[in-house]
Amino acid sequence: MTEHRAWLQLASVPSLGGSRIRRLLERVAPAELCSLPERELLQIGMTAKQAKSLASPPMAKIEQALLWAEQPNQSILTFDSPSYPSLLKEIASPPPVLFVRGNPSWLSEPQIAVIGSRNASIDGRESAYQFAASLVAADYVVTSGLALGIDGQAHAGALKGGGATVAVLGAGLDKIYPARHRELALSICEQGALVSEFWPTEPPRPQNFPRRNRVISGLSVGVLVIEAEQKSGSLITARYALEQGREVFALPGSIHHPGSRGCHALIKNGAKLVETPVDIFEEVGALTECVKNNQIDLPLPQPENEKLPFPAVLANVGNEATPVDVVAERCKQPVHEIMMQLLELELLGAVTSVPGGYIKTRRG
Template identity: 55%
Template sequence: MKDETLYAWLTLAQVPRLRARQRRKLLSTWPVEAIHQQSQQALAAIGLSEDQCQAICSPNQALINASLRWAEAPDCHLLCFDHPAYPSLLKEIASAPLILYVQGDPSALAKPQLAMVGSRHATQSGLTTAYHFAKQLADYGLTITSGLALGIDGRAHKGALDGNGQTLAVLGSGLGRIYPARHRDLASQIITQGALVSEFWPDAPPRAEHFPRRNRLISGLSAGVLVVEAAPQSGSLITARYALEQNRGVFAIPGPIDQVQARGCHQLIKQGATLTDSVDDILSEVDSLVQFAVSQQSELFSDAPKLDADQGLPFPTLLANVGTNATCVDVLAERCNQPVHEIMMQLLDLELQGLVAAVPGGYVRTRRG
């Protein structure tokens, strides 16, 4: 990626409180490289606040330069939103990060993933269950994604590593500040057998408000979320809620009715989560997304020179905005900055060619597309 493109994305990433609608308006009005060259008046005219305009016209150079220096270190990668290695599933969520900081193997993000989350104060039974489930799922070929927290998260990472699989740890801090400190050795192992991931600047400290944002990435990267143990009102239930909003599968392992760590899982099951007592309960549900991710990963990281995924296909802008989750026509029209009737005609053409399919709720991209 060209330096000016990377600089442009980092500039956009440091704009405060930039909403998804504002991002789409900016990117549909100018190429990303040209946004920071616009006047404050032009930026204000499309709906940006005074602080946002100021951040674009006079960006925090120290913050941007620190990120560029961080990316020069071994195994450190910056994945911009339009980078070919940016995970396609994550692009589909609301307010997907403009920049992902990745330390380790970036190709791990394109592989089929299952999130495993649970209590920091887990029981011994829960820790054992998390370890064995992660090990078995890794043996099947799933990358295990979690949050590096104490308790269930740590055992899930460890199970995947011991199963000779890959695992991703999504942090609520910058990758220059591993949190919790007790898991620094585990983080080092994950770098060699997967990757650490964050949307925060490298030196960002862990803050309470970071962790819900971290949770939406854990679910957004994954085909589904397995909750092993969770008390009511726990952060794991936030991850499960994000998974439902993102149209991901939600799985929950039941426990003793008098155990507080089981009550969150029971609550999820009552609300429709899949009661899970073996890995088969998960594999039967996520298999189609797993196969899609495998095909995407093999194309993206083949030895052949990588071409634009939509090169030579009709209506590439529209195709780039149709993913594995159903997207309605109105949303596609907004993303492509085109009238609804034109989008409908293009979708009909793509459907006749077998590149997209109409499903309840909108359109999805087919394997051929």
């Protein structure tokens, strides 16, 4: 843990990014760098504020993080850890420290990021779910940001498909955001990993999410965008992907739907138009047996043929917004239990939340 302590000390220095730390460590080891007097830190290029911060680190915060990493299924990866994902090391400013809950080995497996709008349409949610299930069937890890909408459906589709999924957070791992995805986050820990460059108790802040987005693309060999408005976090992630030399894919949609405009803009600027998972496999390596055998199509999974849970709840959600308390009254169950059941049905793509309640999707 001594080495981790030094890396955490470096990570606590304000405005000292991964690329700058990497250059400093070309001269000295982390522990040696942390023990240098302020005058020498100034001589090797640190600002006065950075040198003072490194000389007076927040030891209570560091010790708390070390204790966090001693808990089961939790770990800290530093830039020189053997298990630090090599693909992420290639980006311009890699995080010096990653906090991981789950199996960190998934971070080094081939990953496809699936991202998109928080306010996705029913078709967009279903596409995210089904594409994710097909990607894990081809032995890719599905990576996303745990957000509502496309992100959540991508994680859920990967889990249902029996594969692994990685969620990159814009907050500390003890501050799961959004709160509605806490149960989903627990499932991801068991079948993949949660990862963040932010300290475990760091709350979600607006400025964290662009930083989170560069990690999503940095971990992945390609990024699939499913529904995005022209000014959105998904397009920030796509821009990072292009800067990092990753493949960018976009799912087209209706010209009348605002959520399609971002994808169409990406396609106009060179992103590959995607209609099936095969379009992705052909570009990043075609790792499935179907593609190797020159089969022209890899069918999307058809989860609508599976038996869905909570049939009573599903039967009482209509094609128009049905309030939660109305569903609870019809089912003669407490509202909090109905909420949990609706959340699971939403993750399965059977219902979707809208203003005023829930509606049933085509799958439901």
